Amino acid sequence: xxxxxxxxxxxxxxxxxxxxxxxxxxxxxxxxxxxxxxxxxxxxxxxxxxxxxxxxxxxxxxxxxxxxxxxxxxxxxxxxxxxxxxxxxxxxxxxxxxxxxxxxxxxxxxxxxxxxxxxxxxxxxxxxxxxxxxxxxxxxxxxxxxxxxxxxxxxxxxxxxxxxxxxxxxxxxxxxxxxxxxxxxxxxxxxxxxxxxxxxxxxxxxxxxxxxxxxxxxxxxxxxxxxxxxxxxxxxxxxxxxxxxxxxxxxxxxxxxxxxxxxxxxxxxxxxxxxxxxxxxxxxxxxxxxxxxxxxxxxxxxxxxxxxxxxxxxxxxxxxxxxxxxxxxxxxxxxxxxxxxxxxxxxxxxxxxxxxxxxxxxxxxxx
Numbered sequence: 047x048x049x050x051x052x053x054x055x056x057x058x059x060x061x062x063x064x065x066x067x068x069x070x071x072x073x074x075x076x077x078x079x080x081x082x083x084x085x086x087x088x089x090x091x092x093x094x095x096x097x098x099x100x101x102x103x104x105x106x107x108x109x110x111x112x113x114x115x116x117x118x119x120x121x122x123x124x125x126x127x128x129x130x131x132x133x134x135x136x137x138x139x140x141x142x143x144x145x146x147x148x149x150x151x152x153x154x155x156x157x158x159x160x161x162x163x164x165x166x167x168x169x170x171x172x173x174x175x176x177x178x179x180x181x182x183x184x185x186x187x188x189x190x191x192x193x194x195x196x197x198x199x200x201x202x203x204x205x206x207x208x209x210x211x212x213x214x215x216x217x218x219x220x221x222x223x224x225x226x227x228x229x230x231x232x233x234x235x236x237x238x239x240x241x242x243x244x245x246x247x248x249x250x251x252x253x254x255x256x257x258x259x260x261x262x263x264x265x266x267x268x269x270x271x272x273x274x275x276x277x278x279x280x281x282x283x284x285x286x287x288x289x290x291x292x293x294x295x296x297x298x299x300x301x302x303x304x305x306x307x308x309x310x311x312x313x314x315x316x317x318x319x320x321x322x323x324x325x326x327x328x329x330x331x332x333x334x335x336x337x338x339x340x341x342x343x344x345x346x347x348x349x350x351x352x353x354x355x356x357x358x359x360x361x362x363x364x365x366x367x368x369x370x371x372x373x374x375x376x377x378x379x380x381x382x383x384x385x386x387x388x389x390x391x392x393x394x395x396x397x398x399x400x401x402x403x404x405x406x407x408x409x410x411x412x413x
């Protein structure tokens with residue numbers, strides 16, 4: 047099995063949810079990059095569990111240890127290895143998952159894939175616990191993009207039937223988006239009450255609820271991407287679908303295009319006050335022919351409701367060969383999207399950095 051991503055700058059994830067640690071190896075970074083540990087810690091804290099009654103109570107501090115690839119706070123050019131020790135495990139909650147497959151989880155597929163040798167505790171290698179090192183890598187990539195004026199905004203666009211604002215309304219990265227980056231759960235304060243009420247209702251009924259995370263990238267160069275197989279959409283989708291619980295990705299108007307006529311979604315080219323080519327709308331999310339056009343890149347990701355809920359579920363007892371009722375224990379999020387924005391931003395940043403280095407040269411990641 048491969049748990050690697052990237053062509054020039056590469057990441058390989060390792061570890062299991064209830065093993066000694068999870069971590070990653072980042073290869074392809076040039077030497078002498080000064081790590082912005084404050085920025086990395088901020089992104090990790092946004093993903094960290096156990097910070098409110100609306101997320102999993104598993105209290106992992108996400109303290110990390112860098113084992114290789116840095117010296118005196120700067121990259122050496124060697125592979126950077128970082129680990130996150132697992133300190134709050136309750137493996138006994140998953141004894142039943144060895145042969146009674148949890149609906150909606152990777153218990154069965156992982157069992158078959160590994161010929162019965164998988165670690166089912168907390169989802170094993172399939173667990174969202176592995177998004178901690180992914181966020182570390184993405185925060186480092188985001189640091190390099192920021193040094194080139196590329197900024198990534200993200201928020202929860204909807205939970206259940208409750209909707210928030212749209213990032214398509216923002217032409218640039220302004221103070222409101224800066225403030226959004228510091229809000230709890232990355233939800234616009236004007237819409238927090240409505241969205242969080244959806245989570246409360248699901249939690250109170252031993253259920254879970256789905257959501258949409260929206261991303262906007264400002265400052266990308268015109269011309270990034272290639273037609274057909276290396277489009278911006280295909281490469282970002284490849285990365286984003288690696289995030290547990292993501293079941294859909296769209297760009298610009300996305301699936302709403304199906305409801306519209308061509309005359310309603312014209313992105314006419316115009317010149318701005320500085321003589322730069324822009325479009326008077328952004329239905330295509332900053333991408334034409336798989337290549338960036340200079341407008342903000344707009345992407346949405348659908349997160350399914352958490353498969354683990356408090357209600358009894360019918361499933362298969364593999365040994366007995368018959369149906370049984372399963373009451374899932376363990377600690378789970380009633381809405382995974384509450385901690386997902388920094389993860390989607392991380393994958394977006396890492397993917398874009400790799401694409402930019404492919405197109406403009408490895409030296410792009412020098413800071």
